[in-house]
Amino acid sequence: MNARDASMPLLELAGVSKRFGNLHVLHDVHLSVEEGEFVAIIGYSGSGKTTLVSILAGLLSPDAGEARFEGRPIAGPGPERGLVFQNYSLLPWLTVRENVALAVDSLHPDWPAAERAACVDRHVAMVNLSAARDRRPAELSGGMRQRVSVARTLAMDPRVLLLDEPFSALDALTRATLQDEIARIRREQRRTVVLITNDPDEALLLADRVIPLTRGPRATLGPSLPVTLPHPRDRRLLQESPEFRKLRREVIESLLSLGARPTTTVTRELVLPDLEPEDLSLPRTWTPRSGPRRRRERQSVAVSVEPDSN
Amino acid sequence: MTPDPLTSSSLPVAAATAATEPPKPRPAASRLSRGFARVDWIVLPLLGAAFVVLLWYLSSATWAKELPNPTRTWEASKPYILEPFAKRGELDQGILRFTWLSLVLVAKGYAIALAIGTPLGFLLGLSAPFSKAFDPLIQVLRPVSPLAWLPLGMILFGSWKGANVSELAALFTIALCAMWPTVLNTAVGVRAIPQDYLNVARVLKLSRWKTLTRVMIPATLPYMFTGFRLSLGIAWLVIVAAEMLTGRPGVGGFLWQQYNALIYEQIILCILTIGLVGFVLDRLMSLVERRFKSA
Numbered sequence: 001m002n003a004r005d006a007s008m009p010l011l012e013l014a015g016v017s018k019r020f021g022n023l024h025v026l027h028d029v030h031l032s033v034e035e036g037e038f039v040a041i042i043g044y045s046g047s048g049k050t051t052l053v054s055i056l057a058g059l060l061s062p063d064a065g066e067a068r069f070e071g072r073p074i075a076g077p078g079p080e081r082g083l084v085f086q087n088y089s090l091l092p093w094l095t096v097r098e099n100v101a102l103a104v105d106s107l108h109p110d111w112p113a114a115e116r117a118a119c120v121d122r123h124v125a126m127v128n129l130s131a132a133r134d135r136r137p138a139e140l141s142g143g144m145r146q147r148v149s150v151a152r153t154l155a156m157d158p159r160v161l162l163l164d165e166p167f168s169a170l171d172a173l174t175r176a177t178l179q180d181e182i183a184r185i186r187r188e189q190r191r192t193v194v195l196i197t198n199d200p201d202e203a204l205l206l207a208d209r210v211i212p213l214t215r216g217p218r219a220t221l222g223p224s225l226p227v228t229l230p231h232p233r234d235r236r237l238l239q240e241s242p243e244f245r246k247l248r249r250e251v252i253e254s255l256l257s258l259g260a261r262p263t264t265t266v267t268r269e270l271v272l273p274d275l276e277p278e279d280l281s282l283p284r285t286w287t288p289r290s291g292p293r294r295r296r297e298r299q300s301v302a303v304s305v306e307p308d309s310n
Numbered sequence: 311m312t313p314d315p316l317t318s319s320s321l322p323v324a325a326a327t328a329a330t331e332p333p334k335p336r337p338a339a340s341r342l343s344r345g346f347a348r349v350d351w352i353v354l355p356l357l358g359a360a361f362v363v364l365l366w367y368l369s370s371a372t373w374a375k376e377l378p379n380p381t382r383t384w385e386a387s388k389p390y391i392l393e394p395f396a397k398r399g400e401l402d403q404g405i406l407r408f409t410w411l412s413l414v415l416v417a418k419g420y421a422i423a424l425a426i427g428t429p430l431g432f433l434l435g436l437s438a439p440f441s442k443a444f445d446p447l448i449q450v451l452r453p454v455s456p457l458a459w460l461p462l463g464m465i466l467f468g469s470w471k472g473a474n475v476s477e478l479a480a481l482f483t484i485a486l487c488a489m490w491p492t493v494l495n496t497a498v499g500v501r502a503i504p505q506d507y508l509n510v511a512r513v514l515k516l517s518r519w520k521t522l523t524r525v526m527i528p529a530t531l532p533y534m535f536t537g538f539r540l541s542l543g544i545a546w547l548v549i550v551a552a553e554m555l556t557g558r559p560g561v562g563g564f565l566w567q568q569y570n571a572l573i574y575e576q577i578i579l580c581i582l583t584i585g586l587v588g589f590v591l592d593r594l595m596s597l598v599e600r601r602f603k604s605a
Contacts, residue, residue, distance in 0.1 A: 059509055077512045089506040093528045102524065106514045156514065 008071045010035045010192055011056060011081070011160050015065035018051055025051050027218040029065070031211070033160070033194060038186060040195045040203035041221070042251065043213030049196045050086065052213065053164045056194060057083040069160075079107055082158030086165045088145045090137040096148050097133045100124055103155040123155040124148075127181060143174035147181070154185070161193045168198060176235065179205060187232070200251045204244060205233055210251055214258040222258045225250055378575045386575030403559065405583055412549050412560035413587070415477070419484025420545045424538065427489040431496025431537070432530075441497070452490045456548040459483040460555050476556040480549070487548045491540035499533025500526065535599040542595050546588045561587075 013031040017024070025048040033039050043049050054060040055067050058077040067074045069081060077083070090099050101120045108116060124130055127147040137145050146166055153161065163182070167175040183206055186193055197203055203210045204227055212222040229243055238244045363380055370379040378386070389396075394406035434441045434448075463479030470478070507529055511521040553562030565580035 057513065059512065077509070078515055079513060081513075083509075083513055085506055085509070087506055089504075089510050091507060091510070091525065091528070093531075102510075103514055106516055106520070 009033055010070060011194070012068040012071075013052075013055070013062075013065065014068065016055060016062040016067060017064035018048075018055060018060065018062050024217050025219065026055075026062075026216075027220050029219075029221050031056075031221055033192060035159075035192050036190055037209065038193045038195070038207045039224075040197055040207035040210045041213055042197055042200060042203045042210055042255065043219070044215045044255075045198060047213050047216040048219045049198075049213060050164055053083065053162050053194070053196050056160075057081050057162055059083075079103070079156035080159045081162055082153035082156045082160070083162045084146075084149050084153045084164065084166050086168065088137070088149045090145055090148055090152075092137050095134050095136055096124060096129060096140070096151075097121075099137075099148055100152045100155050103152045107156055119155065123151045126154060126185065127151045141174075142170050143178060146170065146178060150178075150182070150185075154189075159192065161191050163193065163195045163197075165196050165198065167202070175202070179235075182206060183232070200248055200255070201235075203227075204229070204247055204251065205235055205238065210247075212251065212254050212258055222254055225254070376574065378578075383575045383578050386573070387579040390576065390579060403564075405561075405579065408559065408561045408564050409583060409587055411558075412553065412562065415480060415552075415558070415560065416484065416545050416549045419481045419549070420488060420542060422481060422485040423488040423541055423545065424492055426485065427492035427537070427541070428496055428534065430489075431493040431534075432500055432526075434493065434497035435500025435530075448490065448493065451486075454487075456483045456487045456551045457555065459486050460552060476558055480552040480556055480558065483552050484545050484548045488541040488545035491544065492534070492537035495533045495537030495540070496530060499530035499537075502533065503529045532603050535595075535602055539592065539595040539599055542591055543588065546584075546591055550584055 009032040011031070011033040013029050016026060016029040018026040029052065031039075031041075041049065041052065051060065055062055056074075058067070058069075058074045058081060061067075061074075074081075091102070094102065097120055100123055101116065104116050104119050104123075108119070111119075121130070121133075124133055127150055129144060129147050129151065132140060132144060137148070140148070146169075150166070166182075167178055170178065179202055182193075182195075185191070186206075193206075195203070195206060200210075207227055209224045209226055211224040213219055214222055225247065227247060229238070229241065229247070366377075367379050370377040390405045394404035396404040397407060434444065460479055460483045463482035464475060466482065467473055467475050467478040503526060507525050508521070511525045516524065549560065550562035550565075552558075553560040554566040557563055557566070561580050561583055565577055568574070568576045568580075
């Protein structure tokens with residue numbers, strides 16, 4: 001096991017491409033995450049964000065290029081790259097405590113039961129859910145479920161925390177609370193975090209670096225924007241900060257310019273049908289007609305009819 | 311730190327209402343309608359049953375002269391019902407003894423069906439090549455009636471020395487017919503496990519055995535129980551046919567034997583017993599199912 005060179009990035013994507021059948025989702029993606037960094041990747045819906053984070057986690061392997069963790073290629077998923085799923089993925093037949101215990105028990109099978117239980121309780125308390133320890137996911141709100149998911153991932157003690165649009169399914173108020181929790185946990189534990197989001201404000205609030213993901217297909221990462229706002233960042237004060245507004249403008253600009261779809265021009269010979277416009281100057285009647293009325297459609301024709309004399 | 315509204319207990323505290331005044335008399339209409347609702351549940355089924363009994367009387371008097379009418383049926387069935395545990399001969403026992411004999415055989419056959427069917431269902435759900443190899447065969451074997459499997463069972467076990475051939479053949483038939491709902495429902499359940507749960511297991515690097523026992527089996531349980539319930543219904547159906555063909559003592563055997571002895575009164579009794587027991591088994595199974603589904 002070689003010691004990692006201090007200059008080597010913790011997590012790296014080098015020229016990664018991924019296709020699903022005919023759909024070329026990601027193309028030539030380059031990413032480099034240093035230890036202790038908070039990187040936010042921001043992009044449109046359907047641009048391949050979940051594919052990207054699955055490759056980072058090791059659930060998918062790239063078709064071209066390489067995904068590297070600590071300098072070595074990623075062979076598969078593992079607890080060192082802890083993934084918080086977009087859909088929480090809590091096992092519904094287990095309580096909150098049992099869900100977190102699943103992670104603790106599989107990571108530390110040799111610990112005595114009391115120590116494992118203490119670890120579970122510690123992580124549940126870390127996300128402020130001690131009161132709901134014995135409830136099942138069906139009895140929890142969306143925000144609480146996402147916290148359990150975060151607690152479970154933190155219980156794996158990962159080197160990198162991967163968050164796949166963790167708050168997109170929540171309302172704005174819960175989102176604000178959970179963003180603050182993530183910021184607090186990150187501050188207290190100095191973890192490396194990669195956050196996938198579609199909200200520029202969230203990215204600027206939490207991250208050290210924001211990287212836009214262009215629109216799919218063939219999505220790639222655009223140039224990264226460093227966020228030089230000082231910590232701790234208060235969302236109320238940030239609104240006033242000109243630095244924040246400038247950064248926000250830059251992020252949105254880069255997203256919009258990278259999101260412009262390439263257009264192609266097609267020239268074809270078309271035979272246009274003969275059309276005459278409906279004549280609106282003619283008085284309308286109440287009877288339903290099968291088609292529009294044209295100016296020359298109605299004509300008065302006088303016909304002489306001879307009575308039958310027999 | 312401000313208290314987080316999301317974590318504080320949200321159980322509403324029921325306000326205690328002090329009864330300071332006597333309860334107001336309820337309007338007559340609602341009391342009458344509540345009474346009717348209760349009466350509905352008892353009176354209407356009784357009316358339905360009475361209608362059927364009336365049809366029975368009419369039928370046995372007119373177009374089905376061989377069918378004994380309800381009075382004669384009751385008279386002839388009385389010894390079997392009122393002495394349900396008596397044993398006067400191998401094929402002349404109280405109705406509950408017969409039921410017990412049938413149930414014992416059903417239990418054995420059902421257990422075999424589940425023991426074979428559940429792993430088979432898992433294999434079908436997990437492995438696409440296995441499914442492609444055996445699914446056509448299963449679809450062909452599924453509609454085969456128990457009456458066709460029984461002779462095959464007799465042939466297969468006929469050469470075993472000292473074996474109770476008719477019992478083995480009956481077990482074979484029950485297992486083979488009752489297996490299919492379990493197999494197919496389990497396979498569907500395995501295929502329906504959300505990929506996210508499996509991804510969680512992969513990220514946690516759970517062993518294959520742990521993934522199976524801690525993630526896949528609990529996720530498939532609701533489907534498996536639907537299969538179990540359907541399988542129990544089929545097993546009970548098959549036992550009657552199996553007993554009729556092999557002449558074993560049991561509800562079906564009794565029915566067939568009475569028919570052959572030209573004593574028709576007990577046939578209706580047997581039919582009612584078979585139906586009632588099937589209904590009770592189904593209810594019990596759905597209670598078990600509900601308990602597991604809520605977990």
